[in-house]
Amino acid sequence: MKEKTCLALFSGGLDSLLAVHVMMDQGIKVIPVNFDHGFFFGAYETRDGVKKFKSPLPPEIDPVVVDISADFYEMIKHPAHGYGSNMNPCIDCKIMMMRKAKEMLAQFDAGFVITGEVIGQRPMTQNPQAMVNIEKESGLNGYLLRPLCAKCIEPTEPEKLGWVDREKLQDLNGRGRRRQLYMADGYNWEDYVKAPAGGCILTDECYSRKLKNYLIEYPGKKLEYDDMYLMTIGRQFIKDKVRIMVGRMQSENEELAKYKSKGTFFECVSFPGPAVLAMGEISGEMKKFIASIAAGYSHAKNNMEAEVEIDIETAGVRSKIGVKPMDINLLHGFRLDK
Numbered sequence: 001m002k003e004k005t006c007l008a009l010f011s012g013g014l015d016s017l018l019a020v021h022v023m024m025d026q027g028i029k030v031i032p033v034n035f036d037h038g039f040f041f042g043a044y045e046t047r048d049g050v051k052k053f054k055s056p057l058p059p060e061i062d063p064v065v066v067d068i069s070a071d072f073y074e075m076i077k078h079p080a081h082g083y084g085s086n087m088n089p090c091i092d093c094k095i096m097m098m099r100k101a102k103e104m105l106a107q108f109d110a111g112f113v114i115t116g117e118v119i120g121q122r123p124m125t126q127n128p129q130a131m132v133n134i135e136k137e138s139g140l141n142g143y144l145l146r147p148l149c150a151k152c153i154e155p156t157e158p159e160k161l162g163w164v165d166r167e168k169l170q171d172l173n174g175r176g177r178r179r180q181l182y183m184a185d186g187y188n189w190e191d192y193v194k195a196p197a198g199g200c201i202l203t204d205e206c207y208s209r210k211l212k213n214y215l216i217e218y219p220g221k222k223l224e225y226d227d228m229y230l231m232t233i234g235r236q237f238i239k240d241k242v243r244i245m246v247g248r249m250q251s252e253n254e255e256l257a258k259y260k261s262k263g264t265f266f267e268c269v270s271f272p273g274p275a276v277l278a279m280g281e282i283s284g285e286m287k288k289f290i291a292s293i294a295a296g297y298s299h300a301k302n303n304m305e306a307e308v309e310i311d312i313e314t315a316g317v318r319s320k321i322g323v324k325p326m327d328i329n330l331l332h333g334f335r336l337d338k
């Protein structure tokens with residue numbers, strides 16, 4: 001019955017858990033929907049062939065995971081409402097999620113959408129005017145309910161129509177978390193809310209610099225998951241459109257090795273050193289340049305005269321090259337996060 005069913009934008013954080021429960025507590029059926037934007041790396045796993053949240057959730061909450069990464073990767077290049085303090089296009093991101101949720105209402109026979117937003121909590125998307133504008137642009141006009149702060153804003157259609165009891169909604173506002181933590185106390189969520197879902201990597205300054213420069217270097221390229229994920233691994237450089245990733249520790253070397261089929265893979269042989277993955281058109285000169293980067297980060301780095309043997313693999317074909325270590329200070333201009 002659509003009057004008694006809603007979809008919830010569900011991030012896995014405390015506010016979305018509370019919003020779901022505020023509605024459940026008044027007898028509304030809530031279907032939590034989590035949108036996979038394609039940059040919450042490691043947040044999901046596949047169970048019985050279905051993508052699921054990896055982190056534990058209370059048993060009554062089993063979100064439907066919907067992949068919106070392809071649309072998100074396109075939007076992030078030119079968000080209509082711009083970016084936040086880093087590469088986080090929060091307003092367009094919210095509008096996109098709400099539009100998708102609106103499209104899903106009929107599929108779940110649901111009458112409205114809820115979120116865990118709290119007025120005044122985030123300056124960009126949760127100020128009163130932004131909340132109104134986002135709702136309007138999403139097309140949900142009147143059918144977007146924010147249970148945690150509903151009493152601080154105008155009643156929505158589900159409240160006016162008597163589907164939802166406004167008196168049982170909340171009046172949270174501002175950035176403080178005290179009342180949310182107090183509310184959570186009543187739900188025995190110790191095992192869940194202590195470890196909130198990881199933050200949005202697009203708000204990370206270093207990652208954002210890399211993404212921004214990547215988009216400048218490859219303006220027409222269709223972004224894919226691997227492009228985004230590999231930006232989290234190792235030191236990153238770009239020279240002549242060739243992307244060069246240098247592992248900083250064993251785990252990163254191993255991770256880069258998983259992607260060796262996507263490019264050319266370099267490994268130090270005669271000294272302990274990093275794995276290097278390079279993607280793009282790689283000439284003979286470029287091979288030498290990258291091999292000397294690998295040598296420059298190897299244990300031979302303090303001996304510029306050392307001959308370092310580097311193993312190179314492209315499409316399963318292996319070769320070796322001997323190079324001197326590069327002075328890594330010369331690489332600054334090629335850093336992706338400069």
Ligand code: SF4
Nearest residue numbers: 088089090093200202
């Ligand atoms: S912080 Fe990230 S996930 Fe959250 S609204 Fe902004 S872009 Fe979207």
